[in-house]
Amino acid sequence: MRAGLLADELVPYLGPGAIGLETEPPVPATPEAVAAELHKRAPAPSKIRTSMWSVAQFIESRRHRRTLQAWMAEIFAAPVAPNRLHRFLAGLPLSMLVDTWYDGALATALREGGRTDVVEIQGVTRAGEFRDIWTKAYDAAGAEVAPEAADAAKTVLYAPHGGVRPAKNFLVADSDYVEVLTEIDIQSPIPAAVKHRRTPRGFVFLGCRFHDQMLRTYARQILKRSKGPHYAVVDRERLTRNELKFLADHDIVAIDLPLGAVTDLLVG
Template identity: 25%
Template sequence: MSEIIQTIKKEIRNQTTVPYFGLGVFENTKTKEGEQMPYDSDSMILMMNSGRPMSQRLMFEYSRAAMHLEQRRGVDYIQQLTNHIYTKDFAPTPLQKAIVDMSPGYIIDTNRDSKIQELLAYEPHSLIVGKARIMADKNRYEVYDYDVENKKYFLVDDEVLDDAKKILFKPMGSTLPEPNFIISDADYVDWLTEAMGGFALPSVLKTYRKTKKYLFLGTSFDRDTDRMVANELTLNLEGGYVISDKELGKKEKKFVHKHNLEVLNMSLEEFTQIFV
């Protein structure tokens, strides 16, 4: 197993394998106050609902629970709530640090925190942030360039990406440079609809992603939403790896097979210990 992990490290360094972060990377992450960060759908719902479970229908997937809260209390409420969750005081994970240290040219982070941005704070990079329900434009993203000297992001045109040495893509939003999140069913429906029309990624990424492998870290494929997002972001992939010690369900196995992914049967914690 350690041999294949060394191969993955080489592939990340030579830009042939793209790291793809999911919610599960926070399984062992606590805030400075000792509060567990959300690391799966259930824990996200509990965090949204002050630690209380919701109905079985709503507990099925956090985007459904978020939609329920949005309908009751408004879009601004769910956006502010998500920002509150991800601006809690917690440290980047050892795995996030290890991946950034390998200087991949392209990282996909489907989480909504800013920890990878903080790890990149001392080097030039471009940031792509996913957007939903924008009336004026079909594109479901915005592009930013990072000014290292002033530690600020500046909104720029897509052309900047042509010469970018490092790209961080946060398709589901981020707390920085301004809080913006794709989290409710309505957000996902809008984003996925435009993604299928080709409007969720800048054209440079559509070219760059061809024949790439992906390393799925903390990503579960047991929900339709996560599978559809991963499918859109990795079109024309060469294959890749999934780190998981859980028994895969029928739909997960089908997704893994269809995308030519190799499952490394180990926990993310075990993987991190070898990887770091």
């Protein structure tokens, strides 16, 4: 894995578990924790209480989209300091990184490393949009740029579910994903730069779980048509049957070690 990362043959794919590598993060580090934070603000029915996507939809339906966005921005307002994994990855000449959580620590690590050759592509909600738009792109300073800017960037940071910075983009409610999931099989929501850069590479899943269909669907579509090999750092005892099947179906090699131990080996 280390050799593959150093050679730009693997794409790091970070989940929320990556932010808790060194210290307790100041923001939620699981979808269930986000659901709990949203539930505090608007109590949801017990049958959906642990589902981030369903609780978010409950709030959007009863309080308005602006309220949901404001609460998500509040929940993720505290800056998350990059850890040694973020800093290690930010220092590599990688063509692409994927960050599936909302905190932005990896983007911060890239900025702190002086990287000006990075374009971040974030998934955006289509709520209130009348354009055929799935993503927005930002330069290293956080200014919005044309999607084509990603083609010339040394590194593309792909945040498929959005991010709290620079523009508070959040895909989080069930309704956010209705059109995405309708078209994701034909890859329309996947940016062209991502499709191009993944083709000759494999993926390394770090701090990820796949215990929800939404998480599996996104991972499956992002790694589609990529060359491989693929690896996932996991706690095998905690994996559900669906997670084990997902790993097997996509030839993902399970590395059954703590993320901290793997990070030590990668960083060297």
